[in-house]
């Protein structure tokens with residue numbers, strides 16, 4: 001092993017999560033959201049695994065992610081670029097049948113022109129701005145969009161009409177989300193009255209699927225839950241209460257581990273690492289682990305984080321360095337150079353969850369996962 005740490009991707013945990021989601025989707029198609037390097041799971045490792053499990057539709061944010069995805073697979077799945085695709089990238093997407101989000105007239109016009117030039121129909125999803133106030137056509141622009149689409153009916157395939165909820169995971173946003181659902185329904189009606197019926201009118205992300213299941217009509221864009229996480233704690237509590245279940249039906253797909261690189265003895269009263277944030281309160285044995293903030297181990301975990309060694313919790317001592325942390329193994333017998341250190345995942349009876357890790361470092365699950373560097377090797381495993 002040359003790398004300071006590795007990430008294991010658990011195929012059987014993924015199959016478990018897919019089965020749960022398919023049950024909820026009730027026949028609707030799942031578009032697997034793999035932006036942000038498949039939420040840190042590693043696009044090139046994750047997508048072929050998901051395809052082996054039967055997933056055939058993926059959403060990325062940008063054309064470069066779509067390009068990486070295409071080069072990671074043997075057979076081309078359906079791919080939807082939900083965000084950034086301009087210029088040459090738009091031409092590449094259209095020429096290769098990659099689906100593109102159309103959120104303004106400029107992109108719509110360019111897509112229609114490129115479709116004519118390449119002789120390939122642009123596969124488009126028209127985004128409607130319903131209340132997120134990020135991207136998409138304002139309902140007032142809809143007549144212009146419809147007009148262009150009607151004039152160039154031979155240049156595109158209307159794969160989707162869609163919107164994105166501004167926080168379907170929290171009840172406190174319900175009023176806003178319900179208003180979004182209402183606006184979307186009205187735009188959809190306009191489209192259909194003009195004879196423009198998209199293959200999918202899609203709105204739901206993970207929290208949409210769980211908390212607004214009626215919005216799933218043919219397809220849902222599922223990110224965080226396929227990786228084994230709830231959108232937030234509230235969504236899990238809602239599910240567990242409504243279904244009277246205590247055990248989480250989802251399993252985490254990701255685990256992250258490293259190895260002890262060195263053992264250091266520190267005498268009582270000595271300072272540990274940079275500065276004076278930590279002083280040995282007794283004679284101590286520390287293990288140095290070659291993972292630091294450059295590898296996604298947040299500096300906020302200085303003197304607060306925990307990892308697992310020999311199946312026991314070992315606290316992070318001192319400041320998280322760029323490339324290393326020191327952990328207290330004084331009370332863990334026999335720790336040696338080369339022993340496995342679990343940063344996220346299970347060892348023995350204990351577990352470091354992404355949420356505990358991200359709570360300790362004040363990051364969201366989403367943020368912590370997507371910040372895991374791309375160059376940590378991702379290795380497929382099957383955990384029973």
Ligand SMILES: Cc1ncc(COP(=O)(O)O)c(C=O)c1O
Pocket residue numbers: 033082164204205206207221222223224225231
């Ligand atoms: C447009 C869009 N759809 C779907 C998703 C997936 O959301 P989630 O990971 O909560 O399922 C996202 C994620 O942010 C998104 O931006």
